[in-house]
Amino acid sequence: MTVAARRGRSPEGRAEVRRDLVAAAVELFRVRGYEDTTVDDIAAAAGVGRRTFFRYFRSKEDAISPDHETALARVAEVFETAHPTEPSAPLVLRAGETVFDIYADDPRLSVDRYRLTHEVPALRDRESASVDHYRRLFTRYLRRRFAGDPDGDLRAAVIGAAVVAAHNLALRAWLAAGAPADGMEACRERFRRVAEMLPGEPAGDDDLHAVTQRLEQAVVRLERTTPPEH
């Protein structure tokens, strides 16, 4: 305990204890199962007291996704520092890329977490809640941006939900494949295709031009579409 007491004093020490706790939790969950692992087990494996565990994580589930708040803040920063005239589509795409970066930072841990969250119902539901936090963040920003537009709230809700869903689809496919380093670009490209499915700018009084432009884009996309191979 003397060692542990010393470890937590400096900021580096705290980070080390935190890493040990996450590693112990993930390993124990993987080997012994989530339900059959107690907080005592995790704390003991990391060499700290049970009470200390709860000083690092709010709950047992928290040990699995401890960076959620940080990731959320990073995405929020992307929105806040964006140039006001930047179109919405590339911006939400850029925000999504930020999340990819976080997951790609530690692929092994990401894969372990992915498997756990898709096997344990309790963690699965928690994951849903986390994803919904992202959805709300996207939607909140878009709602501000579309304020005053006809159906602005609806467009914000739809685009926010759609982007997050596409993001998860791409991310989970990559994780299910074991998060290969050479698969990340395909993941990102898959995500970007959502942009083609988003509803465009609302039709105002004077932008019939925009509508015809959308048609042109659609025709161009049509021409370069290769026929499906079946």
Place this chain on the structure above:
Amino acid sequence: MTVAARRGRSPEGRAEVRRDLVAAAVELFRVRGYEDTTVDDIAAAAGVGRRTFFRYFRSKEDAISPDHETALARVAEVFETAHPTEPSAPLVLRAGETVFDIYADDPRLSVDRYRLTHEVPALRDRESASVDHYRRLFTRYLRRRFAGDPDGDLRAAVIGAAVVAAHNLALRAWLAAGAPADGMEACRERFRRVAEMLPGEPAGDDDLHAVTQRLEQAVVRLERTTPPEH
């Protein structure tokens, strides 16, 4: 206790006990707060033992949204009994309407639940998980329907998420207003507008016609759009 023991015997008795428990839970949560209400309190208020509570509900949170599974099954039935040639857009709209029906069945209870789930973080996260179950259901069905299409999975994910998000937007606006009887139609209409934002059928080899049709629709929509009032 003799009374309670008798109540639970017949199917009607079980339904009655169930209703009493839900009513007691909602009322206690509303008056005393969710965290400050124990399962003992709920059981005592309903006149049954604490152990019996857990025979009716899996958890304390379950007492708030006990019909989730039923509602999910009802929506699944809409998808399964749908005619194979029915277009996707009206079908997912119809599935959404089904959920409206369920909420409109007991507006008072729906409003109480809405307020609770938006004030208590634990219930809020649980609500996210529930909503995600709907999203998965929608997406699963659409994925089967789009199987083989280019970007079929992506379209399914996007449309499923978008429809559920729009549904929640409309539903929550109605609930936040106190679920007025004369506001339900506006709620439904608001939900239906999501159909205009959904990506159309994928551009194949021979459906340039569909694209031009979408343009025509867009122009028509443009013409009947009243200018925003700001």
Place this chain on the structure above:
DNA sequence: AGCGTAACGGCACTGCGTGCCACTGTACAA
């Protein structure tokens, strides 16, 4: 060297959720 501070471990407590069991009212058979 002395002192304030902050993180630690341990303890006790509340409350959720579950396994177990004895009890009781009900339905059905002898």
Place this chain on the structure above:
DNA sequence: TTGTACAGTGGCACGCAGTGCCGTTACGCT
């Protein structure tokens, strides 16, 4: 009518998550 199988109930005890409290201990600062 009496006996019996059964299903739902309440109570008890237990494990575990999460929290408040407190004495202890190591580190930084003066």
